[in-house]
Amino acid sequence: MMSRRRIDSRSCPPGLFGEIQTPIRTEPLDSLYDMTSELGRGKFAVVKKCVEKATGKEFAAKFLRKRRRGRDCRAEIVHEMAVLEAARNNSRVVNLHAAFETDHDIVLLLEYAAGGEIFDHCVSDEPLPERQIIRLIRQMLEGIHLLHQSGVVHLDLKPQNILLTSLSPLGDIKLVDFGLARKLGTAGELREILGTPEYVAPEILNYEPITTATDLWSVGVIAYMLVAGESPFLGEDKQETFLNVSQVNVDYCRDAFSQVSELAVDFIQKLLVKAPEDRPSAAECLSHPWLWHLGPESESSILRPPRERSMGKWAVPPEDCEDKENFLDSPYAKRVRLEEAVGEGCL
Numbered sequence: 588m589m590s591r592r593r594i595d596s597r598s599c600p601p602g603l604f605g606e607i608q609t610p611i612r613t614e615p616l617d618s619l620y621d622m623t624s625e626l627g628r629g630k631f632a633v634v635k636k637c638v639e640k641a642t643g644k645e646f647a648a649k650f651l652r653k654r655r656r657g658r659d660c661r662a663e664i665v666h667e668m669a670v671l672e673a674a675r676n677n678s679r680v681v682n683l684h685a686a687f688e689t690d691h692d693i694v695l696l697l698e699y700a701a702g703g704e705i706f707d708h709c710v711s712d713e714p715l716p717e718r719q720i721i722r723l724i725r726q727m728l729e730g731i732h733l734l735h736q737s738g739v740v741h742l743d744l745k746p747q748n749i750l751l752t753s754l755s756p757l758g759d760i761k762l763v764d765f766g767l768a769r770k771l772g773t774a775g776e777l778r779e780i781l782g783t784p785e786y787v788a789p790e791i792l793n794y795e796p797i798t799t800a801t802d803l804w805s806v807g808v809i810a811y812m813l814v815a816g817e818s819p820f821l822g823e824d825k826q827e828t829f830l831n832v833s834q835v836n837v838d839y840c841r842d843a844f845s846q847v848s849e850l851a852v853d854f855i856q857k858l859l860v861k862a863p864e865d866r867p868s869a870a871e872c873l874s875h876p877w878l879w880h881l882g883p884e885s886e887s888s889i890l891r892p893p894r895e896r897s898m899g900k901w902a903v904p905p906e907d908c909e910d911k912e913n914f915l916d917s918p919y920a921k922r923v924r925l926e927e928a929v930g931e932g933c934l
Protein backbone atom coordinates (compact mmCIF):
# COMPACT_ATOMS: atom_id res chain seq x y z
CA MET A 588 0.00 0.00 0.00
CA MET A 589 1.25 3.46 -0.83
CA SER A 590 0.45 6.63 0.97
CA ARG A 591 -0.80 9.90 -0.49
CA ARG A 592 2.06 11.36 -2.47
CA ARG A 593 0.95 14.91 -3.02
CA ILE A 594 0.83 17.17 -0.05
CA ASP A 595 -1.99 19.67 -0.03
CA SER A 596 -0.42 22.98 -1.05
CA ARG A 597 -2.16 24.67 1.90
CA SER A 598 -0.20 22.43 4.26
CA CYS A 599 3.09 22.99 2.47
CA PRO A 600 4.98 25.98 3.87
CA PRO A 601 6.49 28.44 1.37
CA GLY A 602 9.93 27.53 0.10
CA LEU A 603 9.21 23.82 0.42
CA PHE A 604 8.70 21.33 -2.37
CA GLY A 605 5.37 19.54 -2.02
CA GLU A 606 5.48 16.72 -4.54
CA ILE A 607 7.48 13.53 -4.62
CA GLN A 608 7.79 10.62 -7.01
CA THR A 609 9.23 8.09 -4.57
CA PRO A 610 6.44 5.95 -3.11
CA ILE A 611 6.26 5.90 0.69
CA ARG A 612 5.87 2.20 1.37
CA THR A 613 4.11 0.80 4.40
CA GLU A 614 5.29 -2.81 4.51
CA PRO A 615 7.41 -3.65 7.59
CA LEU A 616 10.93 -2.35 7.10
CA ASP A 617 12.54 -5.25 8.97
CA SER A 618 11.13 -7.74 6.48
CA LEU A 619 13.30 -6.13 3.80
CA TYR A 620 16.30 -4.71 5.67
CA ASP A 621 18.53 -5.79 8.54
CA MET A 622 19.37 -2.81 10.74
CA THR A 623 22.93 -2.80 12.07
CA SER A 624 24.84 0.05 13.72
CA GLU A 625 23.81 3.66 14.39
CA LEU A 626 25.60 6.09 12.06
CA GLY A 627 24.49 9.35 13.57
CA ARG A 628 21.60 11.31 14.99
CA GLY A 629 20.18 14.79 14.89
CA LYS A 630 17.41 16.46 16.82
CA PHE A 631 14.55 14.66 15.09
CA ALA A 632 16.29 11.86 13.22
CA VAL A 633 18.36 8.75 13.80
CA VAL A 634 20.45 7.30 10.99
CA LYS A 635 21.21 3.59 11.02
CA LYS A 636 23.28 1.44 8.75
CA CYS A 637 21.29 -1.39 7.20
CA VAL A 638 21.57 -4.19 4.68
CA GLU A 639 18.94 -4.93 2.05
CA LYS A 640 18.11 -8.61 2.48
CA ALA A 641 17.40 -9.24 -1.19
CA THR A 642 20.65 -7.77 -2.50
CA GLY A 643 23.08 -7.62 0.43
CA LYS A 644 23.57 -3.93 -0.41
CA GLU A 645 24.28 -1.47 2.39
CA PHE A 646 22.15 1.64 2.93
CA ALA A 647 21.75 4.38 5.51
CA ALA A 648 18.23 4.43 6.94
CA LYS A 649 17.27 7.89 8.18
CA PHE A 650 14.34 7.66 10.62
CA LEU A 651 12.58 11.04 10.65
CA ARG A 652 9.98 11.62 13.37
CA LYS A 653 6.61 12.54 11.88
CA ARG A 654 5.51 14.50 14.95
CA ARG A 655 7.80 17.06 16.50
CA ARG A 656 6.85 19.23 19.44
CA GLY A 657 3.28 18.04 18.96
CA ARG A 658 3.19 19.19 15.33
CA ASP A 659 2.76 17.07 12.18
CA CYS A 660 6.00 17.50 10.22
CA ARG A 661 5.16 15.30 7.27
CA ALA A 662 5.36 18.24 4.84
CA GLU A 663 8.95 18.95 5.91
CA ILE A 664 9.91 15.30 5.40
CA VAL A 665 8.27 15.20 1.99
CA HIS A 666 10.18 18.37 1.17
CA GLU A 667 13.49 16.73 2.15
CA MET A 668 12.64 13.81 -0.11
CA ALA A 669 11.68 16.12 -2.97
CA VAL A 670 14.98 17.99 -2.73
CA LEU A 671 16.86 14.67 -2.88
CA GLU A 672 14.79 13.71 -5.92
CA ALA A 673 15.52 17.05 -7.59
CA ALA A 674 19.23 16.36 -7.04
CA ARG A 675 19.03 12.81 -8.39
CA ASN A 676 21.50 13.58 -11.20
CA ASN A 677 23.90 15.39 -8.90
CA SER A 678 26.51 12.77 -8.05
CA ARG A 679 27.75 14.88 -5.13
CA VAL A 680 24.41 14.44 -3.36
CA VAL A 681 23.47 11.25 -1.56
CA ASN A 682 20.96 9.18 -3.52
CA LEU A 683 17.45 8.42 -2.22
CA HIS A 684 16.80 4.70 -2.78
CA ALA A 685 13.38 4.19 -1.15
CA ALA A 686 11.08 5.46 1.60
CA PHE A 687 8.96 3.70 4.21
CA GLU A 688 6.47 4.76 6.81
CA THR A 689 6.19 3.37 10.33
CA ASP A 690 3.89 4.48 13.17
CA HIS A 691 6.19 7.27 14.26
CA ASP A 692 8.65 7.80 11.44
CA ILE A 693 9.19 8.21 7.76
CA VAL A 694 12.34 6.29 6.92
CA LEU A 695 14.53 7.38 4.02
CA LEU A 696 16.75 4.65 2.59
CA LEU A 697 19.81 6.56 1.45
CA GLU A 698 22.95 5.65 -0.38
CA TYR A 699 25.45 4.66 2.32
CA ALA A 700 28.51 6.89 2.61
CA ALA A 701 31.05 4.54 4.20
CA GLY A 702 33.83 7.09 4.82
CA GLY A 703 32.07 9.06 7.57
CA GLU A 704 31.94 12.83 8.02
CA ILE A 705 34.63 15.24 6.85
CA PHE A 706 34.17 16.66 10.36
CA ASP A 707 36.49 13.88 11.57
CA HIS A 708 39.23 15.35 9.35
CA CYS A 709 38.58 18.86 10.67
CA VAL A 710 39.28 17.92 14.27
CA SER A 711 41.94 15.28 13.70
CA ASP A 712 45.53 15.68 14.94
CA GLU A 713 46.61 14.69 11.46
CA PRO A 714 45.28 17.23 8.98
CA LEU A 715 44.60 16.08 5.42
CA PRO A 716 47.26 16.89 2.83
CA GLU A 717 46.49 20.13 0.98
CA ARG A 718 45.94 18.19 -2.27
CA GLN A 719 43.14 16.21 -0.61
CA ILE A 720 41.59 19.29 0.99
CA ILE A 721 41.51 20.94 -2.42
CA ARG A 722 39.98 17.86 -4.05
CA LEU A 723 37.21 17.71 -1.42
CA ILE A 724 36.46 21.43 -1.66
CA ARG A 725 36.29 21.21 -5.43
CA GLN A 726 33.81 18.36 -5.17
CA MET A 727 31.76 20.29 -2.61
CA LEU A 728 31.63 23.29 -4.93
CA GLU A 729 30.62 21.11 -7.86
CA GLY A 730 27.74 19.69 -5.86
CA ILE A 731 26.68 23.12 -4.59
CA HIS A 732 26.96 24.67 -8.06
CA LEU A 733 24.62 22.01 -9.49
CA LEU A 734 22.21 22.46 -6.57
CA HIS A 735 22.13 26.22 -7.09
CA GLN A 736 21.64 25.75 -10.83
CA SER A 737 18.62 23.57 -10.08
CA GLY A 738 17.22 26.30 -7.85
CA VAL A 739 18.01 24.85 -4.42
CA VAL A 740 20.03 26.29 -1.53
CA HIS A 741 21.21 23.83 1.13
CA LEU A 742 21.46 26.27 4.09
CA ASP A 743 22.93 23.73 6.51
CA LEU A 744 26.34 22.97 5.05
CA LYS A 745 28.72 21.94 7.80
CA PRO A 746 31.45 19.32 8.15
CA GLN A 747 28.93 16.89 9.71
CA ASN A 748 26.78 17.03 6.57
CA ILE A 749 29.58 16.35 4.11
CA LEU A 750 30.25 12.66 4.01
CA LEU A 751 32.82 10.52 2.22
CA THR A 752 32.21 7.42 0.12
CA SER A 753 35.26 5.73 1.67
CA LEU A 754 37.92 6.48 4.26
CA SER A 755 40.97 4.66 2.97
CA PRO A 756 41.66 5.57 0.28
CA LEU A 757 39.86 8.84 0.88
CA GLY A 758 36.76 8.74 -1.33
CA ASP A 759 34.47 11.33 -2.86
CA ILE A 760 32.12 13.65 -1.03
CA LYS A 761 28.37 13.23 -0.66
CA LEU A 762 26.19 16.07 0.59
CA VAL A 763 23.48 15.02 3.06
CA ASP A 764 20.75 16.53 5.25
CA PHE A 765 18.47 18.66 3.11
CA GLY A 766 16.04 19.37 5.95
CA LEU A 767 16.76 23.11 5.86
CA ALA A 768 17.20 23.35 2.08
CA ARG A 769 14.91 25.76 0.27
CA LYS A 770 13.93 26.48 -3.30
CA LEU A 771 15.12 29.71 -4.77
CA GLY A 772 12.74 32.43 -5.88
CA THR A 773 9.97 31.41 -3.51
CA ALA A 774 7.39 33.85 -2.37
CA GLY A 775 6.52 33.77 1.27
CA GLU A 776 8.10 34.00 4.61
CA LEU A 777 10.85 31.61 5.62
CA ARG A 778 10.31 31.11 9.32
CA GLU A 779 12.20 28.02 10.15
CA ILE A 780 15.67 28.39 8.79
CA LEU A 781 17.82 27.35 11.66
CA GLY A 782 21.45 26.55 11.84
CA THR A 783 24.34 25.69 14.06
CA PRO A 784 25.83 28.87 15.59
CA GLU A 785 29.42 28.37 14.41
CA TYR A 786 28.36 27.74 10.80
CA VAL A 787 25.59 30.32 10.51
CA ALA A 788 26.19 33.20 8.05
CA PRO A 789 25.97 36.88 9.15
CA GLU A 790 22.88 37.51 6.99
CA ILE A 791 21.02 34.87 8.98
CA LEU A 792 21.89 36.65 12.23
CA ASN A 793 20.90 39.99 10.70
CA TYR A 794 17.49 38.89 9.38
CA GLU A 795 18.59 39.61 5.82
CA PRO A 796 17.41 37.70 2.75
CA ILE A 797 18.83 34.24 2.20
CA THR A 798 20.65 33.71 -1.10
CA THR A 799 22.88 31.13 -2.72
CA ALA A 800 25.73 33.14 -1.18
CA THR A 801 24.71 31.79 2.24
CA ASP A 802 25.99 28.34 1.17
CA LEU A 803 29.25 29.91 0.01
CA TRP A 804 29.84 31.33 3.49
CA SER A 805 29.62 27.75 4.76
CA VAL A 806 32.18 26.62 2.18
CA GLY A 807 34.53 29.26 3.62
CA VAL A 808 33.96 27.95 7.15
CA ILE A 809 34.51 24.33 6.07
CA ALA A 810 37.65 25.20 4.08
CA TYR A 811 39.00 27.03 7.13
CA MET A 812 38.30 24.02 9.33
CA LEU A 813 39.94 21.56 6.95
CA VAL A 814 43.08 23.69 6.76
CA ALA A 815 43.30 25.01 10.32
CA GLY A 816 41.76 22.09 12.20
CA GLU A 817 39.64 24.58 14.16
CA SER A 818 36.31 26.25 13.78
CA PRO A 819 36.87 29.92 12.78
CA PHE A 820 34.08 31.53 14.80
CA LEU A 821 33.55 29.22 17.76
CA GLY A 822 33.52 31.22 20.99
CA GLU A 823 33.20 30.33 24.66
CA ASP A 824 29.43 30.50 24.39
CA LYS A 825 26.69 31.07 21.81
CA GLN A 826 26.75 34.85 22.25
CA GLU A 827 30.49 35.06 21.66
CA THR A 828 30.17 32.81 18.61
CA PHE A 829 27.42 35.04 17.15
CA LEU A 830 29.54 38.12 17.82
CA ASN A 831 32.53 36.52 16.07
CA VAL A 832 30.33 35.70 13.07
CA SER A 833 28.71 39.11 12.81
CA GLN A 834 32.09 40.85 13.12
CA VAL A 835 33.72 38.28 10.81
CA ASN A 836 36.36 37.87 13.46
CA VAL A 837 38.73 35.35 11.82
CA ASP A 838 42.32 34.50 12.72
CA TYR A 839 44.39 33.72 9.63
CA CYS A 840 47.63 33.55 11.64
CA ARG A 841 47.26 29.98 12.88
CA ASP A 842 50.35 27.80 12.32
CA ALA A 843 48.43 25.52 9.99
CA PHE A 844 48.21 28.27 7.37
CA SER A 845 52.00 28.25 6.98
CA GLN A 846 51.73 24.59 5.87
CA VAL A 847 49.56 25.40 2.83
CA SER A 848 49.74 27.74 -0.14
CA GLU A 849 48.97 31.43 0.53
CA LEU A 850 46.24 30.96 -2.04
CA ALA A 851 44.27 29.03 0.59
CA VAL A 852 43.93 32.13 2.77
CA ASP A 853 42.94 34.19 -0.28
CA PHE A 854 40.23 31.65 -1.14
CA ILE A 855 38.82 31.56 2.39
CA GLN A 856 39.01 35.34 2.79
CA LYS A 857 36.99 35.81 -0.39
CA LEU A 858 34.20 33.67 1.07
CA LEU A 859 34.18 34.86 4.67
CA VAL A 860 32.97 38.35 3.84
CA LYS A 861 29.96 39.88 5.51
CA ALA A 862 28.06 41.14 2.44
CA PRO A 863 26.62 38.11 0.61
CA GLU A 864 26.73 39.96 -2.71
CA ASP A 865 30.50 40.30 -2.39
CA ARG A 866 31.03 36.56 -2.12
CA PRO A 867 31.89 34.60 -5.27
CA SER A 868 29.37 32.07 -6.59
CA ALA A 869 30.18 28.35 -6.53
CA ALA A 870 31.07 28.53 -10.23
CA GLU A 871 33.38 31.47 -9.60
CA CYS A 872 35.01 29.64 -6.68
CA LEU A 873 35.70 26.69 -8.94
CA SER A 874 38.06 28.81 -10.96
CA HIS A 875 40.00 30.14 -7.97
CA PRO A 876 43.74 29.47 -8.48
CA TRP A 877 44.07 27.69 -5.11
CA LEU A 878 41.91 24.85 -6.39
CA TRP A 879 44.14 24.28 -9.42
CA HIS A 880 47.67 25.20 -8.37
CA LEU A 881 48.60 21.60 -7.54
CA GLY A 882 47.28 20.23 -10.84
CA PRO A 883 43.78 19.56 -12.14
CA GLU A 884 43.20 15.94 -10.94
CA SER A 885 40.40 16.13 -13.46
CA GLU A 886 39.45 12.49 -12.99
CA SER A 887 37.78 13.45 -9.71
CA SER A 888 35.85 16.34 -11.26
CA ILE A 889 32.37 16.08 -12.67
CA LEU A 890 32.57 19.59 -14.12
CA ARG A 891 35.00 20.92 -16.69
CA PRO A 892 38.02 22.73 -15.24
CA PRO A 893 37.87 26.47 -15.94
CA ARG A 894 38.91 27.39 -19.48
CA GLU A 895 41.15 30.15 -18.29
CA ARG A 896 43.42 29.83 -15.30
CA SER A 897 46.24 31.94 -14.07
CA MET A 898 47.83 32.29 -10.66
CA GLY A 899 47.54 36.05 -10.41
CA LYS A 900 44.02 36.41 -11.72
CA TRP A 901 40.74 34.86 -10.66
CA ALA A 902 39.07 33.96 -13.93
CA VAL A 903 35.27 33.68 -14.04
CA PRO A 904 33.53 31.56 -16.68
CA PRO A 905 31.10 34.05 -18.29
CA GLU A 906 28.21 31.63 -18.71
CA ASP A 907 27.91 31.24 -14.94
CA CYS A 908 27.64 34.90 -14.08
CA GLU A 909 23.87 34.82 -13.64
CA ASP A 910 24.33 32.65 -10.54
CA LYS A 911 24.33 35.71 -8.35
CA GLU A 912 20.78 36.50 -9.42
CA ASN A 913 19.47 33.42 -7.66
CA PHE A 914 17.97 35.15 -4.68
CA LEU A 915 15.11 33.92 -2.64
CA ASP A 916 13.12 36.89 -3.87
CA SER A 917 10.17 36.93 -1.57
CA PRO A 918 8.10 40.07 -1.98
CA TYR A 919 7.64 40.34 1.74
CA ALA A 920 9.30 39.26 4.92
CA LYS A 921 11.56 36.30 3.95
CA ARG A 922 13.53 36.99 7.03
CA VAL A 923 14.94 34.33 9.25
CA ARG A 924 13.19 34.34 12.58
CA LEU A 925 16.22 34.03 14.74
CA GLU A 926 14.35 34.69 17.98
CA GLU A 927 12.21 31.64 17.28
CA ALA A 928 15.30 29.58 16.66
CA VAL A 929 17.00 30.77 19.80
CA GLY A 930 13.78 30.47 21.76
CA GLU A 931 13.37 26.88 20.68
CA GLY A 932 16.96 26.15 21.62
CA CYS A 933 17.74 25.28 18.04
CA LEU A 934 20.63 27.66 17.64
Ligand SMILES: Nc1ncnc2c1ncn2[C@@H]1O[C@H](COP(=O)(O)OP(=O)(O)OP(=O)(O)O)[C@@H](O)[C@H]1O
Nearest residue numbers: 626627628629630632634647697698699700747764
Ligand atom coordinates in the same frame (compact mmCIF):
# COMPACT_ATOMS: atom_id res chain seq x y z
N1 LIG B 1 23.85 8.40 3.78
C1 LIG B 1 24.57 8.33 4.91
N2 LIG B 1 25.60 7.48 5.03
C2 LIG B 1 26.32 7.42 6.17
N3 LIG B 1 26.08 8.18 7.26
C3 LIG B 1 25.06 9.05 7.21
C4 LIG B 1 24.25 9.17 6.03
N4 LIG B 1 23.31 10.13 6.26
C5 LIG B 1 23.54 10.59 7.49
N5 LIG B 1 24.59 9.96 8.08
C6 LIG B 1 25.13 10.22 9.43
O1 LIG B 1 24.08 10.61 10.30
C7 LIG B 1 24.28 11.96 10.75
C8 LIG B 1 22.95 12.66 10.90
O2 LIG B 1 22.33 12.71 9.63
P1 LIG B 1 21.53 14.01 9.16
O3 LIG B 1 22.43 15.20 9.28
O4 LIG B 1 20.93 13.73 7.83
O5 LIG B 1 20.42 14.03 10.31
P2 LIG B 1 19.64 15.25 10.94
O6 LIG B 1 18.81 14.72 12.05
O7 LIG B 1 18.93 15.97 9.86
O8 LIG B 1 20.81 16.10 11.54
P3 LIG B 1 20.74 17.58 12.15
O9 LIG B 1 19.73 17.59 13.27
O10 LIG B 1 22.16 17.80 12.62
O11 LIG B 1 20.36 18.49 11.01
C9 LIG B 1 25.23 12.59 9.71
O12 LIG B 1 25.94 13.67 10.24
C10 LIG B 1 26.10 11.39 9.37
O13 LIG B 1 27.10 11.21 10.33
